Amino acid sequence: MLKRVLVVVLVAATAGALAMTAAAVPESRATSASTASPGAPSSATPTGSSTGPAYLADREPTFSEDFDTPAAAGGPFAETYRNSWQPYPDGAGGKYYSDELISAHDGYLDVALDGERGAAGTFGTPTGAWSHVGGTFSIRARATGGDGNGIAVMLWPTSNAWADGELNYPEGQFDGSPRVFHHSMLQGLERRTEHYNTRVSWNDWHTYTTEWVPGKIIRYYLDGKLVFTVPRNVPTTPHRYMFQIGNWGAPGHVQIDWVRTYDAE
Template identity: 35%
Template sequence: MTPEPSAAADPAAASEAMPVGDLPGWTQVFAEDFTEGDVGLGGFPGPVYGARWSENYFDGTPDTAAQQQPKGQRTSGYYPTKVLSVHDGFMDMFLHSENGVAMGAAPSPKLFGANQRPYNSLVYGRYSVRFKADVLPGFKLAWLLWPDSKNWPADGEIDFPEGDLSKVMYAAVHGLENGIHDNEVLRPNVPYGDWHTATTEWRADGIEFFLDGKSLGVSRRFTPTNPMHYILQTESCGPVCPSPETSGHVLVDWVAIWAKS
């Protein structure tokens, strides 16, 4: 089924500034523009951002590609202490290789409920991020919603933006159809390299994706109904690994999240 377009624009992309406040039908539960202070490489989230951010993996945790490689021969992984920092109002992901291992990271925002205790997941939500990624062959984004149950693909997966940083970005929704894993992909055919605002709007009636304020369409084929959490998963070797000399940055200007009202 062809995704249905929407005439609605993304209000989160109305300007370059981080959107603050509720939207019609949505209650804001998270807003981060990285202006609370700088954090050097190896110190994120630290005391400055620790109440609002977590890193999902310790240094050396295999990423998606490395999980399929023999132990001792892994060419990629998560290394947050060598990748993540904050400066000049941006989260900086320094993507590079050391000793033949390409390094990424996967930070997650912590959301807050009415009792001000942190939680990470929602059922239905609106996720916006403003970012700029250098063109880096072999490194990739898979910024995603992942099921709390870890029951994949039965409980779904939502990715946007996704794709090798030397190619074009896309959105993808995963699920089961007749007991077999399948996915639906929406392709705006927009390359990385410039500033973009990407929004995922996960609703009961489908998942709508926006890029720079323009709807890419609504995916209704697989719509998760169980809690999911948001991860800025940044990795490599999917399937081609970056050259050892390839290095650069992904800058995140802000992240804003809303729960369904």
Template identity: 35%
Template sequence: MSRWNYRRWAMWAATAATAGSMVGVLGSVSGASTGSAPSTDAVTPTPSATDTVEPTPSATPTPSTTPQPTESAAPAPAVAPQPVESTSAADASTAMPKGDVTSNGRTWKQSYAEDFDTDAPVGSFLSTYRQMGVYEGHSDTSGRGLYAPDKVLSASDGVLDMHLHSENGQPLVATILPDGWAPHDTARVSIRYKTTDTEGYKFVGMLWPSSDNWNEGEIDWPEAGLGGVPRPASAIPGSMSNGTMTFKPDDEQFTTSDSSEYHVATTEWDHGEVRFYWDGALVASTTEAVPQSDMRVTLQGETALSGDVPADADGHVSIDWISIWD
């Protein structure tokens, strides 16, 4: 069984077996939750200000000089027709995008934004960021890590920290659902993040079926071992056969840099196409593996699917901000 197929089978099995133990801490979100009562807090997106450039007055010609016509600048050549992410979201900058975004001919409406400006020490993250959901108390995809958000998650200086480590020989990991268990029928998701270079652990951003039926599809971006070079993938809905799914693109396509420094990863799950961006540059896209069912946003810091998890491995996933559009 390939590492793809094993990983998905393990995730499906773990999710199906332990769906009742997933805890959602919800705010103003839609969708089912098995966790505590939802909060009424809501995130109100703030539109970005638009700068206005004032024209510079042209100089008045002197009487002794015959005014000459000014040559107009030649128009810039049209961009070749290809998917290009709008720069209006400032996704490659350090600032969290706020407000709606126009990209690939569509205006995406911002539904969620979080830049972690409230500190939350270990053990208090869930009570501070009540809108988020988590997985808790069961094994991760490989079966070796234990979801333990109260021992892994914290926030300080505007950054969410996932501290992946072991206690008494047990690797501790975390998965967050930024906007709770909210269902999306399409979505645009951006995160600015970095990781340490740590053996035995990995990080993946996902769109996962709200029904927990893996055969409805799966979108993975970004995904890599901590400190590794990410690559995207999306499963073809209805392609499950003998406990496996078929993923696209056929040839794995990687970014030009690793995750050891801050980068912005953006997924556009559109009608008829899924696109994957790294600092605003298109890495890959697919029209074959496009989910047709509701999905939820998850960010998973977990044990690697293969290899050792050293007992002294101490890894961190640092997330500067998260933005979601519908």
């Protein structure tokens, strides 16, 4: 898992206000093997639409963002995408400066890593981003450079209670491979995880999908192929879909082509 990351979790206090608390991101301790194929690298350009489960082809996403409107960092991005992206306040945790690092151009969100500042926030509307109870969550992304740094894309409990469940995918150091880290929901044992190594490169575009059936099962997909399934420690309470990037390592970029969420029917 990511090293030294401080999770700063934000919850909606009102439609226009946020409250902030902090908790440490845990280390991985337990392993669960998977026999699924890790999948092949995809195109170096942000094309393709694979999201995971076949049934999604017949459904409209609850939330969808393609980042097609160019917007500079430093304020314009946050304003342009205010109904799609809820960033941590600049300076949160002493390390996150999302407004200063994130822009949109060439059809994708771009986090410009400088090795000193990180970025974090939640996908969705100001009022709807914190209310997911089950569903399917997809992101198409890649990273260039940033060695020594990493990202955690996650479903994090709106309650901020770790034992309500943490589902991280993709997560990992950029000089390694994207992984699944599926956390225990046992009080006091939340650091324990079951995890899966995709063995693909962060440098290539890939689609990462988490399918969450509350209280029953979690399925993880890579480029539309099922690669890992966990039938235990499955959340049943509201979560938010978000990412965090650290503030260390070499300069680089995290690029997100699109994000889709499909709430449970």
